[in-house]
Amino acid sequence: MAEMQRFSQVETWEYDVDTGKISWSPGLFKLYNLPPNATEPDYETLLSFYTPESAAALQASVSEALKTGKSYQHELVVQLGNQTAIHSCISYALRDSNGKVYKLFGFVRDITDLKAAERALQESEARFRSLIEHAPVGIAILSPQGTLLQVNTAFARLFGYSTADLAELSFKDIVKPEDTDLGQPVMHEIRSDERRAHDLALRCRRKDGSPLWIKVSSMPIYDNAGQLLYEIVTVQDITAMKSLEDSLQEHKDLLESVINTAAIGICVTDEEGRYVMVNPAYCNTYGYSKEELLGQHFSMVIPNEDQLKASKTHSAFIAGDPNSSGEWRLKRKDGRLLDIYVTAGRLVRKDGKRFKVTTVEDITERKRAAEKLQETEAALRQSQKMEAIGVLASGVAHDFNNILAAILGNVKLLQRRLQGSDEQITVPLQRIATSVNRAAKLVQQLLGFARKGKYQSIAFDVSAAIRTVLDIFSQSIDRRIRLNLNIAPQLPRIVGDPNQIEQVFLNLLVNAADAIAPKLKEGHKGVISIRAEHISLPEEKLKALELAPNQTYVRVSVSDNGTGIPPEIHSRIFEPFFTTKAVSKGTGLGLAMVFGAVKSHHGAVEFETSADKGTTFHLYFPPDTNLETLDQTSTDIQPLTTLMNKKYTVLIIEDEDLLRNLLGDLFMESNFNVISAIDGEDGLAKFQKHYPHIDIVLLDMNMPNMSGEHVYEALSKYPNFPPVIILTGYAEDEVLQRLRSQGVKDVIMKPYDTDELLRRVFEFLESK
Structure with missing residues (x-):
């Protein structure tokens, strides 16, 4: 058989001394691996089933029993092929009336498994004793009363005692908690009859009084009736570990204090994007409480349109892509959007779990301020550019308007002189006049964008x-x-x-x-x-x-x-x-x-x-605040259809030769006495010479030596000074308003229509 059967029942046999016949119970055939229908073996065959040592012992005991009738008991080793078994054999002898042994009988039991269990128990006890003795931690076995039944060398060495000293002490005598109030409840918990292990840290002192932190692990052992048999106590020196824990706790407290008092938001998310830590600043930034955020997905602060982008960025960062910092548009609990600058770092624990540590700074106001500053700077640059262009435009407009005025005036003069002429002459002149008017409008636009073109x-x-x-x-x-x-x-x-x-x-x-x-x-x-x-x-x-x-x-x-x-x-x-x-x-x-x-x-x-x-x-x-403001727009001047009542004298003060000569010709042909001045000083001198015979003054504004404004101030000092009409290609609006308020009759911008100019002059003179 491949494997020997093991049985625990007792089998019987008999041996008839006279006949030599052996009788077995059926179970014995199984013990010896024989078929149930086999014939009982003879004595010699039976001896062959045992090892030589067991066979010799059995043979000796049988001989003794036959002689003296003495019973015997053996543990015999049976060798059945490659398998070995141990049988417990007990034999008794029966005597007749003469005292002769006529029969032996006995009992056989297979104790192979029992002997194996005994050996295993012995080996286990030996290993256990060796393990306790050579363990690197202190181990003690305590009686239910706390007496030290057994301690190992490490236990004695840890507390500075000898094993002899410990034989007279209880565990309570050895472990002396420094904090009595803490120690008594702890010891009571260790000595309680709860059916569970205990794992406690105590602050103690060695035999020499030096401080000691120990970790005590206690395992109570009970019998089947639930009574405490003993306790196995292990003790470890954790003094260095407690010092390290205290240091780590200090660093942890410091780190938490820094994080919790930081002005910027800090959060930690796991691989799936769930919050595992948030600081108060982070909560305040988004308007959530700590409890509302922890365990939730960070997408709760991401606007809908950025959800996909944020998810991809988070996954890529967790996988190792460092590009996660930058500006984001994020959402508060109340729905308000914020401009946030995000800085991220990756943390990988020893167990391989990866986390994202993120700092967030609300830059909404800073960004708005920066944008406002940029707008202000852009507006300033635009203003400076427009001002520079305006200065250029005003200078160009003045000179250009003088040129246009000369061209248009001469065209108008030719048209007056050539009335009734052939169209080959009049049409080109009209084209010139039209072109000049278009150029004048262009100049007007130049002055307009330069904020210098308000004529009225x-x-x-x-x-x-x-x-x-x-x-x-x-x-x-x-x-x-x-x-x-x-x-x-x-x-x-x-x-x-x-x-x-x-x-x-x-x-x-x-x-x-x-x-x-x-x-x-x-x-x-x-x-x-x-x-x-x-x-x-x-x-x-x-x-x-x-x-x-x-x-x-x-x-x-x-x-x-x-x-x-x-x-x-x-x-x-x-x-x-x-x-x-x-x-x-x-x-x-x-x-x-x-x-x-x-x-x-x-x-x-x-x-x-x-x-x-x-x-x-x-x-x-801005609306007009003066409801009585006089509308100074000139009324339509009716065409000049009547002759003037007298021959008037006009003083023309103009520094441009072309315009001065043009105006001189225009007014002389219109039956005026003309006095011309080449600049302001010349004009003032000629006014002084011919006053009060001058009926009207045509005054240019921008002239060398003495401006038109200064000339007018000098003229206005004369009693009953004549009406003054300003002719200018460009003048500041404030200057013209001031002159109007001082009595200037009209301001006519160059290039002017000479017919219109004559009508204006005629109207002022005739109205006198």
Whole structure:
């Protein structure tokens, strides 16, 4: 058989001495690996089943029993092939009346497993004793009363005692907690009869009094009845470990203090993106409590449109990609969006788990301040640029207007002299006049964007100006464009130059029509809306527009449903000479003139635009505060149809030779006495010489040696001084307003229409 069967039952046998017959119980056949139907073996065969030593012992005991009738008992080793078994054999002898042994009988039991268990127990006890003795930690076995039944060398050495000393002590005598209040409950817990192990740390002292931190582990052992047999106690010296723990705790407390008091938000997320740590600043940044965040996914602070990007960034960072720092747009609990600068670091624990340590800084206000600073710096640069261009434009305008005035004046003079001439002569002259007028308008736009082109400063009805422009504009636009007009009732007047403001409105309307044109080609309808209203603005809006506080404003809005203004050119649309139109389709001065002209009227311009939806320009003007302001716009001068009552004398003070000579010819041909002066000083000297025979003075503003303003101040000191008309190619608005308030009759800008100039002069003289 491959494996010997093991049985615990007792088998029997008999031996008849007279017949030599052996009788077995059925189980004995199994013990000896014999078939159940086999014949009992004879004595010699039986002996062969045992090892020689066991066979000899059995044979000796059988011989003794036959002789003396003595019983015997043996543990015999049976060798059955490659298997060995141990049998416990007990034999008794039966005697007849004569005392002769006639029968032996006995019992056989297989004790192989029992002997193996005994050996294993012995070996285990030996190993256990060796393990206790050589263990690197202190081990003691305590009786239920706490007596030290056994201790190992390490236990004795740890406390500084000898094993002899320990034989007379209990565990309570050896372990002396320094903190008595702590120690007594602890010892009571160790000595309690709860069926569980204990693991405690105690502060003790050695035999020599030196301090000692120990870790005590106690395991109570009970019998089947539940009674405590003994306790196995292990003791470890954890003094160094406790010192390290105290140091680590100090560092931990310091780190937590730094994290919890940090001004920036700090959080730790696991591989899945769940919060495992957040500091108070992080909670305050997003408006959540610590309890609301821990265990939740960081996506709760990510706007919907950035969810996918944030998830990919987190996964890539956890996998090792270092690119996770930068600006993010994140969401508070109340839904408000914040600009956050994120810095991230990766932490990998020894168990391989990876975490993301993130610091967040709310830079919303800083970014807004930076953007505001950039806007302010850009506005300053734009202002400085516009100022520089304005200085250049004003100088060019003055000289250019003088040239244009000379050209136009001479053309008009030729037209007067050649009345009734052939068209081959008059038509070219008219073309020249038309070209000069176009050039004059260009100069007017130059002065407009430079904020230096306001020729008048009078109170006028802005709604009337809008309607005047619309009457002109509506005749020239595509009929597919609908014009909507919405003017609030009782709209206040504004103060300024109505002609220039009309030009502002016209420029915006023309731009609106140009913006709609591409959509008309696609089959869409066009709409241009003009709205005028009287409004109050919040303080922050006034600051943003750089408008004077504590007052209302007239707002004129021009809207279209055109193509909109591309974002990349928003910052450039008011730059002079910047245009998106084709060559010869625009000068780039339209919006620059709008911006400059509105600013020169102490107003502001802003715009709203959306791709394919259109653009709205908002113009803000301060209203007229003087309800009795005199409208100084000149009335239409009726054509000169009657002769003058007398021959008047005109003093022409002009430093430009071409203009001075032109004016001299014009007025002499109109039956005036003409006195000409080459500059201000010459003009003042000739006025002194011919006063009071001078009837009217034509005075240039910008002259060498003595300006027109200074000349007028000198003239005004004379009693009953004659009317003065200012002729200028450019002058500061403040200067002209001051001269008007001092009595200047009129200001006529160069290039002027000589016929109009004659009408003005005639009207002033005849009205006297």
